[in-house]
Amino acid sequence: MNKDLFKNLKADAPAGLVVFLVAVPLCLGIALASGAPLFSGIIAGMVGGIIVTTFSGSSLGVSGPAAGLAVIVLAAIEDLGSFEIFLVAVVIAGVIQIILGILRAGIIGYYFPTSVIKGMLSAIGIIIFLKQIPHAFGYDADPEGDLGFVQADGENTFSELINMLDFITPGAVIISFVSLAILILWEQKFMKKVKIFQIIQGPLVVVILGIVFGKIFAGSNFEITNDHMVSIPVSDDFSGFIGQFSLPDFSAITNPEVWIIGITMAIVASLETLLCVEATDKLDPQKRVTPTNKELRAQGIGNIVSGLIGGLPVTQVIVRSSANIQSGGQTRMSALIHGILIFLAALAIPNVMNMIPLASLAAILLVVGYKLAKPALFKDMYKKGLLQFVPFVVTVLAIVFTDLLVGIGIGMAVAVFNILVTNLKNPYILKTTHDTADKHYQIALSEQVTFLNKAQILRELNKVPDGAELYIDASKTVFIEHDVLEIIADFKENAKYRNIDIKISPLNHLDLNGFTQSLEQLVVGTDEVQQISTAKQLKVITSIDK
Template sequence: MINKFTKSNLISGFLVFLIALPLCLGISKASGFPPIAGIYTAIIGGLVVTFLSSAPLVIKGPAAGLIAIAVSAVYELGGNDPMLGYKLTLAVIVVSGLIQILMGWAKFGKLGEMFPTSVIRGMLAAIGVIIISKQIHVIMGVIPEAKSPMGLLAEIPNSIMHLNPKVTVIGVLSLLLLFVHPLFKNETIKKLPAPLLILLLAIPLGFVFNLSEEHSYSLGAFDYTIDPSQFLVVLPDSFLGGITFPDFSQLLTYTSIKYIIMFALVGSIESVLSAKAIDALDPEERETNLNKDLVAVGVGNTIAGLIGGLPMISEIVRSSANINAGAKGRMSNFYHGLFLFLFVLLAASVIRTIPNAALAAMLVFTGFRLASPQEFKRISSIGADQLLQFLTTLIVTLMTDLLVGVAAGIALKIVIQFVQGVKVKEVFKLKTQISAGQDSLVVKFSGVASFINYFKFKSLIDNQPKNQKIVLDFSEVSFVDHTFLNNIHGMQNKFTKEGGALISTGFENHRCQSEHHLSSRRLKSSSDISKTEHSEKLEETVSSEQ
C-alpha cells in the first residue's frame, strides 16, 4: 500500500512533469539545442541528481536563465555550423559541471549571497529581455536575420509585417492565456497548470491549421508557407537516437574558456539562489546543504553534457509548483523525471504535435516576468545607486554578454562606494566587537559593511545559536550597502523561526539613499554623532525587543 508521503510525491511529481515537458522543449529550442536535449537534462535531474542532493523540494532541470549563454555559445563556437556549435558547447558544459563539483567541495555553495543584489537582478532582467528578443519572432513564425539581442529587438517591426497568420494565432492565444490564467475565477481551471492549458489549446489548433503537412495558403493578397520542421517540435526516431557526444577539440580556446566560466558562475548563482528561495517556502522549514547541492548539480551537468543535454540548475518555477502541489520530499523530483522518461519513451508522437509558437509564448512570458516594469520600479525604490547598477548590468549585458555585464555592474558598485566616501583601504575591513547585553548578545561593528566582506559577518552569525537575541550595532560603520542589509533581512526570518531575534540598530546618524528600509546608507559625520544618545537608543532597542 502506498503511504501518504509517496502518494503526495507521486501527485506533485506528475503535475510538475506536465509543466516541465513543454518548458524543457521550449528552452532547448531557444538555446539552439535539439528539443530532446532539455528532456535528457530533466530526466537526469530527476532520476540521478535526486539522490545526490540534499534539497528536499527542489526540481532540477534546464532553466530559461541559461538560454542566453547557451545560444550564444552555440553561435560563437559553431559559426555557420549549428551542429558543430552544439557539440562544442556540450564540451563546455561538461567542464563547467566538473568546476561546479570542485566549487561545491570548496564550499562555494553560498557564492550567490556575495554578489550585489541589484547586479543579479540586472543580470536576470537582461536574460528576460534576451529571451523575449529571440522568442517573439518564433511566436510570429518568422526567422529573423539578426543575432544580437539589440538587433533582434530592432527587427520586431519587420517580423510583424511578415508574420505567418496561422502560427501567430497559436502563439498570441497561448501568450494571452498565460497572462489571463491567474484571473480565472473557476477553481478547477485555476488549479490546472498554465502550460498544460496551453498544450490543450495549441495542439488542437495545430491540427486545425494542418501544421503537420507542408503546404501553402493565401490570405488576401499574401501567400504563406507551412513547414512542419519549422513550426512543430522535432524529435529523433527513438529516445536514444538523440544522444550526442561532445566535441572537445576547441576546449582551450578563449571562447570556450569564456563560456565555461559563464556556465559555471551564472548557473551556480542561479541554482544557489533558487534553492535558498525554495527553502524559505518549505512548510517544514528544512534547509538545503548548498555545497552538497552544488556538487549534485555539477554531477548532473557533467552527465548531461556527455550525452547531449542542456545545463541544469535548481529551477524555481517548477520547484514552486512542486510545493504548491503538496510535495513532501525529494522523491517528487525523482517522479517528475520518471514521468518525463516514460512519456517520451511511450508517447513521443504526441510531443511531435506541439507547435513551437506555443513553447515560445511560454518563454516570452518567462522573460516578461524577469524584466517586468515592476522589477524596475522595485529596484528604483531602493535607491538611485541600485537602479544605476541594475541598468548598467542590463544594458552592458545586452550589448556584450552576461559575464561582461555582471563585471560592469560589480565594478560600478565599487566605484559608487568610493564616490560615497568609502576609502580603498576600508573596503575589506569590518571590525567586530561582541559583548553581552541585557538578555541579548550585542555585536558592534566598525569600518565598511558591504558585499565584499559579507562572508566574514555571516561566518560570525552562523556560529551563534539562532534561539537568542542578537543586536547588530552599526553606529560606527561608515558605510552599509544594500546587499549587506538585504542578506541580514533574510537571516532575520531564520532567527524568528527558531525563537530568537536579529535586530539592526545604530542608523540614526546615517544618511539613507532612499526611504526604503534596506537602502544603502552612509554615516553623516563623526562629529555629529552623540555616543551618549546612541547608548541610550541601544538600551531602549534591546529592552523593547524582549
C-alpha cells in the same frame, strides 16, 4: 531525496509540469544553436532535472543546458571536429566543478551585489519577452534558447521584431492571443478561488488548446506547419531511443585542446550557476539559502553524467528556475518531476509533444518574462537611490545588448567603482559575539558595511541555530549598503520558519539608502534593547577586521 519533499506534491507537481513545457523547446533550441545533435539537449534536460536535482541543495533551482554556453559549444565542436570528442571535454568540466566545490569556490557567488543580480533577472525577463514575440507571431527563424543580442540567424533582438512582420502566420497569432488571454485570466483572484482552477494549471490548458487549434487549422489558411511546432527527435522503438545516446571518445583525453575547452566550460558553467543560485534565492518566497559549494559539486556530477551519455553541458538556469517559482514550486521535487517528464515524453510520447505549437509556449514565456521585468521593480530600485539604481540599469542594458556574462561584468565594474568610492569614507570592521550556552547571539556591525561583506555576514547568520535569540548591534553603524540590509530582511523572513527571535538596535544616524520598511520592522526600542542579552553576557568568538 528527503521524504518531506512529498508533502508539497500538490504545489510541486503542477510547477514541474509548467517547467517541463518551458524546458523542452529550450533544450532543443540550445542544442540547435550549439551545433549539436538535437537529442543532446533533451539528454541535458533529463540530467539537469534528475541527476543534478538529486545531489543539489537548491530548493527551487532547475538545471539544464545553458544558453550562455552555446557559443562555446558551437566553436568547440567545430574545433575538435567531433561531437564524441567534445563529450570528453564535458566530462572534464564536470570533474573540475567537483574540485571547485571541494575547494569551497562557491563563496564567489556571494560577492555579486543585489543591484547586479536584480539587473540580471530583469534583463533576462526583457530578453525572454522580446525573443518570444516573433515566435508568438509565427516567425521561428531564431531557435528557442538563443538569448544573445546578435542571433544565430544573423539578425539581432530588435531587427528580428521588424523582420518578423514579413513572415506572420495568422494561425500562430490566434493561438498566441488566445493563450495569453487564458494565462492572464488564470492569474485573476476570482479564478484562484475556484478549486478546479487550482488543480488545472493555465499553461496546461494553453498547451492542450494549442494542439486542438493546430488540428482544427489543418488544411486551412490558418494551418500551423511542422516548422512552427516542437520537434523532439522520434525513434521507432526503444532500441532506436537508446541509439540516440552517444559515448565520448576517450582516445582524445590527451589532446590539450580538449582540456582547455573543458576548463573553460567549467569556469563559465560554474559562474552561470552561481549567478543563477543567487538570483533564485532572491526570488524564493521563503528566502532559503542554497549551499553553493554543494551546488557546484552537484553540477559537476551532472556534467560528468551528461558527457558520458551524449548530453550538452548543464548549469542551473534562471529561465527554468523563475518559471518554477512563478508556478508555485515549493521544493526540489518540482525540478525532479520536470526531469522525469522530459525523459518520459522523449521515450513514450514524442509524437504528441511534436503537436505543440511554439506559439503556445511563446505565450507562457511572455508571461514569465514580464514577471521578471515588471515596471514596479524599476520603480523600486529607483527609490533605493543611485548607488542601487545605476548598477541595476547598467546591468540590464549591458546584458540586453551583449550577453549574460559580459553584461554581468559591466554591471559589476560599475557597482565596484561605486563601493570603492564609498569605502574611502569609513573603515570596515565586523565583530560577531555568541553565547551558545544560552542561545543568545549578537552580531556587532561596524561604521561601514558593504556588499563585499555579504559572504561573511551570511556565514555568521547561518551559524544561528533554530530557536535562538539574535541581536544585531548597528548602533555604531553609519552606512549599511542595501545588499546587507536585504540579507538581514531575508534572514528575518526565514527565521519565522526556524523559531528564531531577531532584533536590531536603533539605527542612529544610519543612512538607510532608501531601504523599505522590511528592515525597519526589525528595529526595537531602546528599553527593549536593554532587556536583550548584551555583550556583557557574551564572549567574542570571531573578530574580522579589514
